[in-house]
Amino acid sequence: MKEIKVELIDVVKEFPLQRGETTPVRAVNSLDLNIYDGEFFALLGPSGCGKTTTLRLIAGFEQPTSGQILIDGKPMQGIPSFYRPVNTVFQDYALFPHMSVLQNVMFGLQMDKVARKEAEKRAIEALEMVRLPNALNRKPRELSGGQQQRVALARAIVKRPKVLLLDEPLGALDLKLRREMQFELKTMQQDLGITFIFVTHDQEEALTMANRIGVMNNGDLLQVGRPEEIYETPATRFVADFIGETNFLTGKITSYDAEYGRIRLDNDTTITATLGDDNITIDQVVSVAIRPEKMTIAPYTDAPAPHSDLNSITGQVVQVVYIGTDTRYAVRIDKDTVVDIRVQNRANANGVSFKERDSVSLQWDKRSARILTQ
Amino acid sequence: MGNQVISRTTIGGTVEPQQAIRGGLVLRSVGKVALTATPLFAYFFLWAPILLLVLFSFNDSRSVSSWGGFTLRWYENIFAGTMGGEARFATSLMLNALGNTLLVALVSTLIATVIGTMVALSLARAPLPGKKLIDSLLYLPVVIPEITQGVSLAIFFGLVFSFIESQTGVRATPGFGSIIIGHVVFNISYVAIVVAARLANMNPRLEEAARDLGANRFQTFLRITLPLILPGVISGALLALTLSMDDLVVTFFNAGVGTTTLPMFVHGLIKTSVTPEVNALSTLMLLFSTLIVGLSLILQNRNTDRPIAR
Numbered sequence: 001m002k003e004i005k006v007e008l009i010d011v012v013k014e015f016p017l018q019r020g021e022t023t024p025v026r027a028v029n030s031l032d033l034n035i036y037d038g039e040f041f042a043l044l045g046p047s048g049c050g051k052t053t054t055l056r057l058i059a060g061f062e063q064p065t066s067g068q069i070l071i072d073g074k075p076m077q078g079i080p081s082f083y084r085p086v087n088t089v090f091q092d093y094a095l096f097p098h099m100s101v102l103q104n105v106m107f108g109l110q111m112d113k114v115a116r117k118e119a120e121k122r123a124i125e126a127l128e129m130v131r132l133p134n135a136l137n138r139k140p141r142e143l144s145g146g147q148q149q150r151v152a153l154a155r156a157i158v159k160r161p162k163v164l165l166l167d168e169p170l171g172a173l174d175l176k177l178r179r180e181m182q183f184e185l186k187t188m189q190q191d192l193g194i195t196f197i198f199v200t201h202d203q204e205e206a207l208t209m210a211n212r213i214g215v216m217n218n219g220d221l222l223q224v225g226r227p228e229e230i231y232e233t234p235a236t237r238f239v240a241d242f243i244g245e246t247n248f249l250t251g252k253i254t255s256y257d258a259e260y261g262r263i264r265l266d267n268d269t270t271i272t273a274t275l276g277d278d279n280i281t282i283d284q285v286v287s288v289a290i291r292p293e294k295m296t297i298a299p300y301t302d303a304p305a306p307h308s309d310l311n312s313i314t315g316q317v318v319q320v321v322y323i324g325t326d327t328r329y330a331v332r333i334d335k336d337t338v339v340d341i342r343v344q345n346r347a348n349a350n351g352v353s354f355k356e357r358d359s360v361s362l363q364w365d366k367r368s369a370r371i372l373t374q
Numbered sequence: 375m376g377n378q379v380i381s382r383t384t385i386g387g388t389v390e391p392q393q394a395i396r397g398g399l400v401l402r403s404v405g406k407v408a409l410t411a412t413p414l415f416a417y418f419f420l421w422a423p424i425l426l427l428v429l430f431s432f433n434d435s436r437s438v439s440s441w442g443g444f445t446l447r448w449y450e451n452i453f454a455g456t457m458g459g460e461a462r463f464a465t466s467l468m469l470n471a472l473g474n475t476l477l478v479a480l481v482s483t484l485i486a487t488v489i490g491t492m493v494a495l496s497l498a499r500a501p502l503p504g505k506k507l508i509d510s511l512l513y514l515p516v517v518i519p520e521i522t523q524g525v526s527l528a529i530f531f532g533l534v535f536s537f538i539e540s541q542t543g544v545r546a547t548p549g550f551g552s553i554i555i556g557h558v559v560f561n562i563s564y565v566a567i568v569v570a571a572r573l574a575n576m577n578p579r580l581e582e583a584a585r586d587l588g589a590n591r592f593q594t595f596l597r598i599t600l601p602l603i604l605p606g607v608i609s610g611a612l613l614a615l616t617l618s619m620d621d622l623v624v625t626f627f628n629a630g631v632g633t634t635t636l637p638m639f640v641h642g643l644i645k646t647s648v649t650p651e652v653n654a655l656s657t658l659m660l661l662f663s664t665l666i667v668g669l670s671l672i673l674q675n676r677n678t679d680r681p682i683a684r
Contacts, residue, residue, distance in 0.1 A: 061582050081585045088586045094579035098601050107597070108587035155587065 004073070005195045006035040006058060006163055011067035013053055027053040029219035031067070035163075040189050040196045042210035044203060046242070050219040051199045052091075055165050058197065060084050072162060082111070087161040091168045093152040095140035101127070101151050102136040108159045126158035127151075129188065146177045157188075163195045170205065182209055203243045207231065215239050235276060237372045240289040247295075247339040249288045253371075256280055261371050263288055267334035271311040273369035280373065287372045292342040294368035297329055300359035310363050315339070317358045327353070331360060424660070431653035438648060448654040463643065463651070471639035478550065478625070478635060479618040482557035487611040489558070490565025491603070497566070498573045512570075515563040524627035527556045531628060549630035556624045561617060565610035568674070572606025605673045612670035616663045 013028040028050045035041045043051040056062045058069060060081030069076045071085060087108070096104050105126055109119035127133050130150040140148055149169060156164055169185075170178045186209050189196045200206050206213050207227045214224045215238075223235040234240035237248065251263040254270065261280060264270045265288075273288045280286070300314060318338060319330035322345075329341045341362060354360055431449070435442030455465050493512070502508060515523065528548075535546040580602070584594040600607075622637040629638065636659065643652050 059582075059586060061586075080590075081582070082588045082590055086586075088583070090579050090583060092577065092579060094577060094583040096580060096583070096598060107584070107589075111588035111593060155583075159587065 002036040002038065004034045005037045005039070005071065006033075006197065007068075007070040007073075008033040008054075008058075009068040009070070011054075011057060011069060012065045013050075013057060013062060014065045026219045028057065028064075031221050033214060033221060033224065035195060035197060038193050038195055040186065040198065040209060040211045042198045042200055042206035042213045043216060044200055044206040044213050044243070045216035046201055049216040051201075051216050052167055054216070055088075055167055055197065055199050058163070059086055059088050059165050085162040086165055087156040087159055087163075088165040088167065089152050089156045089169045091171055093140075093148045095148055095151055095155070097140055100137045100139060101132070101143070104140065104151055105155045105158050108155065112159065123154070123158055126154040129157070130154045131184075145172055146181070149173060149181065153185075153188075157192065157194070160192075161194065163197060164189075166196060166198045168200055169198075170200075170202075178205075185209065207243070215242065217242070233274075233276065233370065234289065234372070236374050237287050237289070240370070240372060245292050245340065245342075246289045247292060249290070249333075249337060249339070250285065251288065253280060253282055253284045253286060255282070260366060261286075263371065265313075265334075266336065267313075269313050269333075271313065271369065272366040273311075273371045274367055276370045277373045280371070284373065288369050289372055290339070290364055290369045292328070292340040293326075293344075295339070295341045295362050295364040297331070297341050297343060297354065298361045298363065299354075301361050309366050311366055311369065312361055312363045314359065314361050317354050317356050317360055320355060329354060329360075331362060333362070427653050428657050428660070431650060431657045433650060433653075436650060438650075448650040449658075451651050452654055467634075468636075468639060468655070471634045471636045474550075474633055475619055475636040478553050478557060478633075479615050482554045482561060482618050483611050483614045485554070486558045486561030486614050487565050487607060490562045490610060490614075491569050491607050493562060493566040494569035494573055495599075498570060512563055512566055515560050516567070520560075520621075520623040523560060524556070524624045527552070527559065527624060528627040531555075547630050548628050549633050552628040552630070553625050553633060553635075556628045557618045557621060560621075560624065561614035564613050564617060565607075568610035568613060569603055569606045572603045572674075576602050609670040609673040612666050612673070616666045616670075620659070620663060 008031050011028055011031040012026065014024045014026050017024055031054065043054060045051045053062060057064055058071070058076075060076065060079065063077075076084060096107065099107070102120070102123055105123040106119045109122060110116075114122070124133065124136070127136070127150075130153050132147055132150040132154065135143060135147060135151075140151065143151065149172075152169070166185075170181050173181060182205060185196075185198075198206075198210065207230075210227060212224060212226055213230050215222045215230060217238050223230060223239050225233075230239065230243055234243065234246075240246045241248070249263075249265055249271070251265040251271075253261050254264050255262045256275065259274060260272050261275050262270055262272050263286060271288065273290075276289075302314065304312065313333055315331040315333035317329055318332050319328075321328045321330075324345070326342050326344055329343070330338050331341060332338045339362070430438055432444050432446070433442055434445035434447070452468065453465055456463055497505070497509060497512070531548055531552045535548075538544060538546050576599070580598055581594050584598045585591075589597060620637060621635075622641060625635050625638060626641075629635070634642075640652060640655060640659075643649070643655075
């Protein structure tokens with residue numbers, strides 16, 4: 001295993017009481033996290049979940065209420081941000097408006113007392129790396145949002161930090177530019193070999209760019225894992241819901257073994273799903289999470305599923321939406337539950353299509369459904 | 375539904391509403407005239423006396439009520455040594471007063487600018503309890519009547535001086551020291567308010583970015599904060615300079631022997647009557663102040679830290 005670059009041990013950050021609040025706000029709650037050398041790590045969560053605070057704790061802009069942060073094995077307590085081997089790309093870029101592009105990028109090197117000639121050479125190299133070599137003497141306000149973003153990036157990587165912190169750096173860019181920058185950032189991270197910690201609320205961004213993702217909500221780190229782990233085996237209902245699209249079916253546990261549980265749904269159908277949690281009891285009310293693309297849709301049949309690994313459930317189509325690559329069906333399975341199914345529009349899949357009010361049968365493998373208790 | 379709306383307007387819209395509209399139109403045109411006229415009057419009363427003063431400083435007649443043609447002789451008189459044979463006036467006295475004014479204004483501006491900027495910075499950055507109250511206390515000297523400020527400072531200095539005398543036996547008297555301190559007191563507020571406005575427009579992330587890139591607090595202030603608030607600091611200083619140069623009341627209550635400033639000098643001249651030379655002198659002072667305030671305004675608006683395009 002690679003060496004640990006950033007280590008957070010039981011980190012808590014509470015903000016002092018503001019007017020109108022009765023309990024102190026816990027922005028970060030007992031966070032334990034290891035980030036490894038050369039990793040592209042994404043902290044993912046909705047706004048206000050504590051991801052930016054976590055980043056600011058690592059950068060040294062905030063001090064933890066309790067707990068420890070280690071960078072390269074060294075405790076960071078009491079070490080001000082200007083001595084930490086990390087650099088930050090800010091959400092609003094925070095470029096110095098009174099300095100030219102070159103001066104902005106050179107600033108960090110000058111603070112390190114790098115000779116002027118050398119600093120200029122390295123700054124120009126960094127700007128070439130972010131593909132913005134022709135704007136050296138322009139002021140930040142004369143640049144487009146995308147160009148400003150590149151300057152902010154060059155300014156942060158020019159010092160070759162051990163860890164680069166990125167706070168929603170692509171948030172202000174339009175979709176096309178964002179896609180482009182996602183790719184470039186990923187390539188740059190691989191070329192430089194710097195550890196990236198990337199804060200985002202965009203799950204797609206996290207999935208496409210990161211080696212590992214940490215999902216946060218309400219100050220808690222809910223799950224850490226590779227993108228496919230997070231997507232395929234979410235640990236909580238929140239994670240399943242926040243990353244990608246998920247159908248939740250509620251029901252009661254009727255039996256279980258080491259791997260699978262059987263659940264009787266509200267409409268009396270019984271299905272099988274993998275256990276997402278070890279602490280499970282008979283008759284416990286649970287959610288079963290199934291991704292829309294894991295289900296198949298077929299004409300109505302009341303015959304049992306063709307083999308024991310398949311779950312089958314019947315319902316009625318209430319909506320059909322054609323979205324080019326896929327067709328999405330909304331199917332009502334009981335009076336409270338409508339599930340979404342996503343079917344890829346393949347050339348050879350003609351013949352089977354459904355319209356509203358059709359009775360249908362939905363099937364999915366028991367391994368692609370997951371029992372979640374919280 | 376659309377039909378209903380149309381028929382209602384055709385039935386009800388023929389007679390009554392039109393009368394109402396006509397009445398409304400009359401009211402509205404009266405309002406329009408009033409709205410145009412009021413600012414004209416306001417500007418007239420603001421500027422007419424000043425324009426008259428400037429005009430009569432070029433009037434070739436001692437009378438202040440009739441125009442006798444254009445002349446520059448009052449300006450010549452000011453610099454001629456004496457003023458139309460007036461014994462109380464001597465150019466040397468006036469230049470001396472001007473020197474005093476500049477001394478007081480420059481020193482008090484320098485001190486007030488440094489302190490005022492520090493006040494603005496600490497109010498903007500330090501998380502103080504009761505910040506709102508402290509902020510509004512800063513505005514108080516702007517609101518307090520100048521006469522109150524002058525008298526209270528005079529009483530304060532009286533107490534301080536007698537305390538110093540009782541402790542050390544040295545007899546202190548009002549003079550440049552007391553005037554300068556008095557001016558610093560009211561100028562701090564003005565400088566702090568102008569600098570605070572500038573600071574409020576500054577992105578706090580900029581300072582974080584500087585520290586993130588390895589700048590300590592002092593380097594951050596020197597390389598980032600100060601350059602960005604400098605236009606505010608300078609314009610605050612220029613404002614303080616004009617306020618100090620024009621001040622009569624605070625100066626009057628805290629002056630000593632030989633510390634006559636230009637406004638005090640002019641005030642002394644008009645004790646008997648307003649002479650054209652006073653008009654001329656006042657016009658020169660007006661010109662100077664206007665230049666400085668103009669410069670201050672230009673600096674306040676130039677180079678503002680415009681939000682970065684998204």
